[in-house]
Structure formats: C-alpha cells, structure tokens
Amino acid sequence: MSSTTKLLKQYIEEVVSCPEGHKRLWVFDFDDTLCRTDSKIYLVTADGTRRSLKPGEFASYVESPGERFDYSEFLSLINPRPIKWVNRVLRAVYDHHGGANITVLSARGFPGPIHEYLDIHGMPDVEVVTLGSSANETADVKAEWVTRRIEQGGYDSVVFLDDSVRNVEAAGRLERVRALRVIHNRIGESLRG
Numbered sequence: 524m525s526s527t528t529k530l531l532k533q534y535i536e537e538v539v540s541c542p543e544g545h546k547r548l549w550v551f552d553f554d555d556t557l558c559r560t561d562s563k564i565y566l567v568t569a570d571g572t573r574r575s576l577k578p579g580e581f582a583s584y585v586e587s588p589g590e591r592f593d594y595s596e597f598l599s600l601i602n603p604r605p606i607k608w609v610n611r612v613l614r615a616v617y618d619h620h621g622g623a624n625i626t627v628l629s630a631r632g633f634p635g636p637i638h639e640y641l642d643i644h645g646m647p648d649v650e651v652v653t654l655g656s657s658a659n660e661t662a663d664v665k666a667e668w669v670t671r672r673i674e675q676g677g678y679d680s681v682v683f684l685d686d687s688v689r690n691v692e693a694a695g696r697l698e699r700v701r702a703l704r705v706i707h708n709r710i711g712e713s714l715r716g
C-alpha cells in the first residue's frame with residue numbers, strides 16, 4: 524500500500540469514527556471540496572459589459588456603484604469533476620452514519636445543482652444548505668450557521684471540511700468543531716493537515 528493510500532485510510536477512519544452515544548454532524552463544502560465545475564461568476568459593469576472572474580479575483584473584488592455579479596451559471600451543474608478522495612470520505616461517513624448527520628454547506632445561492640450531484644452519487648437524503656453569501660462574508664456566515672446548528676441540533680461535535688482557508692479558520696475557532704482544510708490537488712498535504 525502506498526503511503527498516501529495508508530494516510531487516506533487512517534484519515535477516513537478518523538473522520539468516520541464517533542464514540543457511542545456521541546452526536547456528531549459532518550459538514551462538507553461543495554465547490555472545490557467535493558467537486559470542481561466549470562461554472563463561472565461574471566461581473567456586469569454599469570455599461571452592461573460582462574466578464575468572468577477567477578475565484579481568487581471574486582473573493583477580493585469590491586463592487587463599484589452600478590456593478591453587479593451574475594451567478595446564472597450556478598443554476599446548473601456544469602461539467603462536474605468529483606474530487607475523488609474527498610468523495611471517498613463522504614461515502615464512508617454516509618455508509619457508517621447515514622445521510623441524516625451530513626450537511627453540504629455552500630455559499631452558493633441555489634441548491635439544485637448540489638442536489639443533482641448527490642442524487643447522481645446515490646445520497647439523495649443528504650441535506651443541502653445554500654447561504655447565498657458573498658465571498659467576503661462566507662467564513663462568518665458559515666461559522667454562524669454551524670454555531671446555530673450545534674445549539675439547535677444538540678450536537679456534541681462537528682467535523683467541518685472546506686477548501687477555503689478563511690472558512691476553515693473561522694469554523695476552527697468554534698467550540699466542538701474540528702475544521703479540516705481540503706486541498707484538492709495536494710492530497711498528502713490535506714491528509715497530514
């Protein structure tokens with residue numbers, strides 16, 4: 524067995540494990556955590572010009588008066604490419620604990636494409652929550668959602684997986700939350716985290 528395979532096995536065992544009588548929730552981000560797609564965000568300027576923004580550019584972009592973002596490509600699932608090892612983690616959690624204690628938590632504004640993805644992968648009962656948050660507020664909005672969910676659901680702990688450093692840091696500051704950073708193309712780094 525290669526060292527990465529061994530590390531992944533250990534990682535999955537660790538993420539899946541849950542003490543008897545302990546109530547745990549697993550939270551997965553969607554874009555660039557479970558899946559990469561070709562959906563782009565566009566900036567529409569005051570004179571109607573439309574250009575696509577790279578994710579990094581969008582994250583730090585401050586709109587000028589008259590400008591708006593166009594998220595229409597996020598209404599459908601465009602060329603989904605699952606990040607295989609994270610999907611193995613999701614699958615293992617699902618097989619051990621069922622869909623009821625898993626949430627896919629996304630900054631997207633519309634849950635349809637994520638439901639479609641989960642249906643394709645045979646996990647139609649996994650909850651999808653879309654926050655419709657802008658890039659610079661997502662970390663706080665996700666952390667607030669997790670805090671509320673712990674209170675309302677009476678969870679003893681939460682495992683939170685996300686590719687965004689800001690989201691992982693914000694969630695990781697919360698009590699009872701173990702936040703894990705996913706780097707889709709550097710599996711070893713993510714597993715050693």
Ligand SMILES: [Mg+2]
Nearest residue numbers: 552554555686
């Ligand atoms: Mg993401």
